Structures are given as structure tokens and as C-alpha cells.
Amino acid sequence: MGILQVISMLAALAVTLGLFGLAVWAWRRFAPASLLPTAAPRERRMKVIETLVMGTNHRLVLVRLDGQDRLVLLGEGSLLGALPLPQAKDVAKDPA
Numbered sequence: 001m002g003i004l005q006v007i008s009m010l011a012a013l014a015v016t017l018g019l020f021g022l023a024v025w026a027w028r029r030f031a032p033a034s035l036l037p038t039a040a041p042r043e044r045r046m047k048v049i050e051t052l053v054m055g056t057n058h059r060l061v062l063v064r065l066d067g068q069d070r071l072v073l074l075g076e077g078s079l080l081g082a083l084p085l086p087q088a089k090d091v092a093k094d095p096a
Helices: 003-030
Strands: 046-053 058-065 068-075 078-084
Touching: none
Parallel strands: none
Antiparallel strands: 046 058, 058 068, 068 078
């Protein structure tokens, strides 16, 4: 194997790695954000704690939004009612 073949192989390797690097740069620059890896998932503001089916068309949903629990009544494709629940420390204990 001559010195020219070694130089030729190293040049081909450099071109291949350069094209690969260019492709990675272009992917990061122009790819849609939904296809790129994201950082650690952040804490969501809203969580569904529990659901209860009340009938064929009604559902009761307990939702925690910004640390406050809310009770939501859904039915027939629409919101029927929503009310905030008192915090556990605000509820008086039943002596019985």
C-alpha cells in the first residue's frame, strides 16, 4: 500500500465525516421542533386526579390546577359546571 493510497483513504474519511457533520448541523438547524430531542419534561400545571362516570352522558372529573383542586362536571359534549374545592386544611373535621 503506497503513501498515495493512505492519503486518498484519509481524505475520503475526512470528506465522509465532514458530510456527516454537515447533515447533523442541518438537521438541528432546519428540523421541526417536534422531531428534536427535548430537555427533561417539565412539571405540568394541570393534572387529572380522578374521573367518575355518572351516567351515559355525564362525567365528574377531579382536576388539580396550580395546586388547587377543582371539580368539573362534563356532559353531552360540554362543560356543565366547575367549582373549586376547599383545601384539606380548610375543611373542618367531623367529630363523629
